[in-house]
Amino acid sequence: MSTKRLIGIFAIGAATVAVIAIAGLVFSTMGTFLVKGLPNITWQLLSEAPRNNNTEGGIFPAIYGTTLLVLVMSILGVPIGTITAIYLNEYTRAGAVMPRVIRFAVNTLAGVPSIVFGLFGLGFFVQFLGVGLDKTFGNTEAIWAKPALLWASATLAALTLPVVIVSVEEALKNVPQEMREGSLALGATRWQTIWKIVLPNSTTGILTGSILAIGRSAGEVAPILFTGVVYSLPQLPDGISSQFMHLGYHLFVLSTQSPDVDKTLPLQYATTLVLLMLTFTLNFAATFIRSRIRSKQFR
């Protein structure tokens, strides 16, 4: 047998082992949580609040809080990310200084550990913006100068900005240059061209960006730790200045802060499964939409 053949066989073997290892990891993780979590997912779990020091009852406030959090995050982050992507892709020429600085900043942002975002959120949003807002409105007690849903959402928006920018830029690049020229040649201004031609053809990309951002951030705990999440709440948040419960943080609380950790095990499995399903569904949706954009529209 020649050496070339041997190397070939070895490479295929190594690849097979790698694939099996990864697939095994995914399936055993998912499988464990499916088997142990699924039986514990009941209507009670999904609809009720935790009782008796989180050892009984459901996780509804955590689901509610997580949903609200990512919703407000999208409202804050997607427009900013989209505008940044439009600026980078439509208004700057390649190689100019400004876009390079911004791109460098975006890449750096993508590499910052999420706990650092949490500290940034506490320092900038809560203690700087929050205190400033309270002073401006002359509030005697702290309304904004405390951890809140708004600040946690803003921190997550900052964390996911790179994801949104990259997805939207990709969608903008997908719009053929001829389409822009066709519009400009008809006497459309640059902004009219963006608004009427480029953006309508990028909505799927913007949607993908938002879903990816949500998928990425739904399970993040570190950024919201100092900026809004709480251990337990007697009632649901009633506004963006309220604090909230969160699935990821609730899992941490269940598994480390409970008086009886073993008793909460079924709840932990169920909570994990709900969180996993949420992020997986969102990621699958994003992948599906993305593959649809690639295949349709422009020949």
Next chain:
Amino acid sequence: MSKKITETKIEANDLCVYYGAKQALHRISIDLFEREVTAFIGPSGCGKSTFLRSINRMNDLVPTARVTGNLYIDGVDIYHSSVDVVELRKRVGMVFQKSTPFPKSIYDNVAFGPRLNGITDRTELDRIVEESLINAALFDEVKDRLDSSAMGLSGGQQQRLCIARAVAVNPSILLMDEPCSALDPISTAKVEELILELKKQYTIVIVTHNMQQAARVSEYTAFFYMGHLVEYDKTRKIFTNPSKKETEDYVTGRFG
């Protein structure tokens, strides 16, 4: 032979275009006449498209492009700082080599330009769309499916749709950048017929690689080579008795 009285519509005066350090057009001076079809011919990279795209200032989109000299339309220097490029492009329509319908309905494609100009009245838009499609010899083929996507049209229909879209804003000049290079012979014939029809209303400048096409549709022909305007004359003269050796070599197919 009776001589038709022609008026100058577009006048270039020592026009030079640079892309970065590279000079793409060298001191072009030419008069293009109103309601005539002028063809630009020449080998690839000779500057004919560059010149065409400087007439509606599409070259402005190229970051490194720089223009010197003057280009007048109806006596107005379009490179003067007081000229509004957006207004200019409404008066100088353009049809591209690759047909570029927007991924919208046929109706919305044609109505795109008029809507930019603030026309929202439905009956007015209906009238413009119908008229433009008739002018582009497309109306009969699409009248029953104005609301379906323009992406479903054939290549030839798409190109005529782009012509309809361009005439919908009522320009006085139509620039065509190799409008038939991606079309089959039947579609090409239709577009050529259309060009002859359109010249009654519009001043048309067409870039083409097809000598027969230039001979068929144009009254005047300009031959460009290496960024220079080599020869400009009546089409018949250019093709039967050119004054320059390079022109003769090109039109007889000895190079290019």
